[in-house]
Amino acid sequence: MTTAQQPVRSGFGATSTAEEVIKGIDLTGKVAIVTGGYSGIGLETARILHDAGAEVVVPARDPERARAALKDVPGVEVEHLDLLDPASIDAFAEKFLASGRPLHILVNSAGIMATPLTRDARGYEVQFATNHLGHFQLVERLWPALVAAHGARVVSVSSRGFRFAGVDFDDLNFEHRPYEPFVAYGQSKTANALFAVELDRRGRAEDVRAFSVHPGTIIDTGLAKHLSDDVLRANGAMDEEGRPVRDPDRQLKTVPQGAATSVWCATSPQLDGRGGDYCENCDISPLVAAEDEDAWRAGAATPGVLGYAVDPELAARLWEVSERLTA
Incomplete structure (x- = not known):
């Protein structure tokens, strides 16, 4: 089972910026929360939503x-x-709920990548705990405000990094398997995509819709601080002088381009009545057929999402596990 993942031919693309996709949209009277909204694409997302009139x-x-x-x-x-x-998380949510405000837009943009093995106070691996569980708990606690908006959107910033790994339900915290930073990152990014699938299913009756996004590769945001220059050069993301390579056709983007899909998912009327989709380049990504998976993995420029990242049954299982882990 998978979501439909049907592109809407938005008219935007890999080179579109957040400012371009929000043009003509007035957010006056809307309230938005942007985690990670003080650096990288989160900062640009917060700025653009604010400039469009949102609180x-x-x-x-x-x-x-x-x-x-x-x-x-x-x-x-x-x-x-x-x-x-x-x-x-509880204290933040309680303070926001006490303000009596509805929450129209929640962009879960904060995240970490490819960290050394570290565990939080509960013993959870920190990439999964930060990128997924923290945002899961935040959404659950803010649920009354999302419902009160009578038309809310939650954007889960995932990544094409989901290709590195699915969710290993038997060993989420690398207690029995060797720790590999990018496998842990991939698991957390798959979790971000699956979270949007099940959140949308649970929320659509209350008009709370959810999307996950791949922003592109933007190495000058601080996210890549655990990667060496040699690794970045080998992957074509950095030139010999240490400068970021910009090539949107290969997903190597600027910060304004990287924030565009989050802003599009959070605000575009083109997505009215839709949800649960994984998006990139300001459109819904097509589902990669099983027989095309090897070719897709080899081509960094080809949009698409693998079935395990948008599988409703896996999404429902992850939700149940996440509820137990966050009590």
């Missing part, structure tokens, strides 16, 4: 750093939130 809240583990990064975006509200600390 934007940016939760941050280091509020002072966030305020400094957002100094040119006046009016953005910064609050404390640590995605690895369940009590912090």
Whole structure:
């Protein structure tokens, strides 16, 4: 079983920027939360939503750093939130709910990549805990505000990195298998995509719709800090002078291009009545047929999503496991 994954021919593409995809959309009176909204594509997402009229809240583990990064975006509200600390997530959500505001847009943009093996206080591997479980708990706690919006969208920033691994339900935390940073990253990014599938199924009756996105490869956002220059050069993402390579046709994007799909999923009327889809290049990605998987994996420029990342049965199983893990 998989989602439909039918492109809508949006008219945008790999070179589109967040500013371009939101042109003509007025978000006055809307409230948005953007995790990771003080660096990289999260910062650009927060800025664009704010400029379109939304009231934007940016939760941050280091509020002072966030305020400094957002100094040119006046009016953005910064609050404390640590995605690895369940009590912090609850406190942030309780404060937001106490404000009585609906939540129209939630962009789960914060994330880490290819870290050394580290575990949180619960013993959970930190890429899975940060990228998936923290956002899972945040959405569950903010659910009343999403429902109160009477038309909310949740955007889960995934990655083409899902190709590195599915979700290993038998060993989520690498207790019995060798730890490989990109396998752990791939598991967390698959989880991000599956989360959107089941969240959309559960939320559509309340008009809460969800999407996951691949923003592209943007190495100058801090996400790639655990990767050596040699690795980045070998993958064609950095030139010999240490500069990021920009080639949108190969998913090597600028920050404004990288934020475009998140903003499109969060705001575009082209997606009204839809949800649960994995998106890239400002459109819904096509499903890769099993017989085409090897060719797809070999071609970095070809849009698409593998079936295991959008499988409703796996998504429902992940939701149940995540509820147990986050109590």
